[in-house]
Amino acid sequence: MKVTKAATLADDLVRQLETRIETGALNPGDRFPTEKQIEDDFGVSRTVVREAFARLSARGLLESRRGAGAFVAPAAHYRAFQLAPEEVEAIEDVLKLLEMRMGFESEMAELAAKRRSASDLAAMREALAAMDSSEEVDGSVMADAAFHAAIARATGNDYFERFTSFLGVRLVPSRKLYLQADDPETHKAHARTINQDHEAIYAAIEAGDPSRAFRAARAHMQKSFERYESLSTRG
Template identity: 70%
Template structure:
């Protein structure tokens, strides 16, 4: 019975601290209270506190620093979607992200075609122009990010915008990884190819054709998946 109660108390502490982190009350890098502080505040034993801290550490929310104490992990804010920067360091990781992204982008393009405004179209057109004239990887990644962000805003659904903002450039497969070491001409050719896909999505949204927008978004992601899969196979 005592063991069961201790387990429940530890899980209650985990839930309380996780809620504080998710609400932003304990931001990344902030210090956890000491074991003594937790025992005093919550009326539990140190054994319960240590079990709770061990579980928080296993979930990637707590890191211990020798001689300094316990702190909220730097990437705790990514936990809601389980996509931390180090998780997309390899092309195989990007493939997994692309598989998730396919459905998201299809739904987003469909809604954007139904709800877009002239301002949204202008933002997309500007991103297309930036991509067309990009001369390096960083500028094309920025243009790509701006294009998909404009589509998110056109949905008039804040959750699409927040999700896109949260993932940031991790929602856009990293050309830094795919084109590392490539000559400028190779990069420019790749950027123009991506922009053709973007223009197909834009044209469908402009025409207020949800079905066409959905198909264009799906083709765009499927082609990316094929390119990344081919890169893995070649390696």
């Protein structure tokens, strides 16, 4: 899967318009330049402008008013961290997110190894069993998400659980894209590798070994990064 030129141009345009908002060049309530003005100023097509506007709207930075144009949203300077589904459709975007998750997942596994309860371990084992028995993509994806959610709960910190849920929802379409890219036998081979990684994380958490859990989770995320990175080189 390759990133299109239009998508890359839209990324650049979004960043430049966001910078204008962050620096105060565009303030809440201000009208964005017209599509034609942006086309001329940035040297992009109308398709690129509309894609950028759609992304800004999804991020809560832009609101459209019928007959009046596009305006900077009133709460643009106070928005929470968000990820719209279309922002993680390209492999390059998934890779950026995985880079961020690498540290997050490692720290989470380390805390889980210190704090896990018997019920936490049971939930992890149940997810592992579901992954091992699943023969279709949707089942594998949901069991994967359930395993990471169980680790998050084991930290005893509800912010880990909430953020893991937030990220998991946005990564599911991309994981499905990856798993569906290959024939069933190749998918099974990938699933076995992923399950082995999860077993290593579980074993470290069960043993109450924080350092080992940290290393196992980081190794798992690194392999995930490399799997997605390989997609960018496919035709």
